[in-house]
Amino acid sequence: MIQKSVQKNVVISIRNLNKKFGNHQVLEGFNLDLYEDESLVIMGKSGTGKSVMLKCLIGLERFDQGSISVMGRNMEKLSSEDLSYIRSEVGFLFQGSALYDSMTVRENLEFPLRRHKIKFGHIKNTTPLIQEALESVGLQHTLDLMPDELSGGMKRRVALARTLILRPKIILYDEPTTGLDPITSKEIVFLIKSVQQKFQTSSIIITHDVDSARHLADRMILLINGKNYAEGTFDELDHSDDPRIMAFFKS
Numbered sequence: 001m002i003q004k005s006v007q008k009n010v011v012i013s014i015r016n017l018n019k020k021f022g023n024h025q026v027l028e029g030f031n032l033d034l035y036e037d038e039s040l041v042i043m044g045k046s047g048t049g050k051s052v053m054l055k056c057l058i059g060l061e062r063f064d065q066g067s068i069s070v071m072g073r074n075m076e077k078l079s080s081e082d083l084s085y086i087r088s089e090v091g092f093l094f095q096g097s098a099l100y101d102s103m104t105v106r107e108n109l110e111f112p113l114r115r116h117k118i119k120f121g122h123i124k125n126t127t128p129l130i131q132e133a134l135e136s137v138g139l140q141h142t143l144d145l146m147p148d149e150l151s152g153g154m155k156r157r158v159a160l161a162r163t164l165i166l167r168p169k170i171i172l173y174d175e176p177t178t179g180l181d182p183i184t185s186k187e188i189v190f191l192i193k194s195v196q197q198k199f200q201t202s203s204i205i206i207t208h209d210v211d212s213a214r215h216l217a218d219r220m221i222l223l224i225n226g227k228n229y230a231e232g233t234f235d236e237l238d239h240s241d242d243p244r245i246m247a248f249f250k251s
Contacts, residue, residue, distance in 0.1 A: 008035040011170055011202045012057065017066035019052055019226075026052050027063070028226040032204075034170070039196055039203045041213045041234075043248070044223035050206045051095070054172050057204075058090055059083055071169070088112075091163035091171040091201075095178055097155040099147040099162075106130055106143050109162050133161040136198065137191060153184035157191065164195065171195070173205040177212055189215050210249060214238075222248065 012034040019027040026049040034040050044050050055061035057068055059075060068075040070086050078086065099108050109130045134140045137157040147155060156176065163171060176192060177185035189212050196203055205216055213220060214234050222230040222237060222245060230237055230245055238249050 008037065010034065011036050011071055012204070013067075013069040014053070014057070015067045017053065017056065017063055017068070019049065019056060019061070019063045026226055027056075029228075030066075030223070030226060031228055032221065034202055034204055036169075036202050037196075037200055039205065039216050039218045041205045041207060041217035041220045042223055043207060043210075043213060043220060045248075046208075048223045049226045050223055051174050054092070054174055054204070054206060057172065058087055058092060088166050089169045091166060091168035093156075093159055093163050093171065093173045093176055095175045097147075097159035099155055099159060101147050103147075104143070105134070105139075105145050105147075105150075105158055108147070108158065109133060109165050112162060112166050129165055133165040134158075136164055136195065137161045151184075152180055153187060156180065156188055160191065160195065164199065167199070168201065170202045170204075173203060173207075175206055175208065177207065177209050185209065185212065192216060 010033050012032065014030060014032040017027050017030040018025075030049065030053060032040075042050055042053075052061060056063045057070070057075075070090060073082065073086060075083075075086070100111065103111070110126050113126055113129065130143070131140055134142065137160050139154060139157050139161065142150065142154065142158065147158075150158065173192065177188050180188060192203070192205070193216065195201065207213055217234045220232060220234055220237055221228055224244065230240065230242065237245055240246060240249075
């Protein structure tokens with residue numbers, strides 16, 4: 001008997017996205033589909049629009065032309081309340097972790113719970129949710145520490161726990177291993193894989209790290225000059241005979 005492949009739903013759709021800063025065209029006709037439970041890696045040189053695309057995706061940056069749909073909702077037509085709800089369903093792991101230096105780990109994780117009451121309502125006791133999120137990243141002992149008491153890898157884990165506490169359906173990772181030593185980078189990569197399997201999230205991962213992409217990507221997009229230059233699995237791109245793709249993967 002021939003088994004039919006299961007058609008998964010598209011959770012993010014980007015069409016003809018254009019963004020310019022002054023005379024500099026950062027994104028030019030960029031397109032993307034992210035499917036449920038998929039890990040999509042986007043690679044490209046610095047300044048090719050990868051991080052800008054993520055910011056446009058969650059409304060932190062306005063784009064000039066095109067359309068973005070998240071879970072079937074047009075991001076340009078959402079009320080402030082609906083936008084807040086969508087943001088609670090889309091976690092964002094920023095470059096550099098972006099923890100609040102004046103807050104303890106507990107307070108950093110409480111912050112999104114207070115900000116997104118529309119999703120959870122008023123929670124009197126946040127400790128169980130905080131402990132569960134920290135246990136997911138192996139840092140339950142850090143509850144009362146300050147960010148400056150954490151290593152770079154620990155900060156990245158706490159930032160991921162802060163993202164997970166809202167139980168998002170989608171997680172966006174912006175250079176999750178940048179600035180980390182090779183051993184810690186590998187730990188973060190395998191933590192991301194573990195999180196995806198446990199919480200069944202759909203993920204977009206921006207990275208320069210070819211080795212991280214090898215382990216994380218179900219599918220990849222190579223972004224060159226703000227455009228989709230190539231798309232496929234890691235092995236398909238890694239074995240391409242296109243000089244521009246080869247130069248990127250073999251560098």
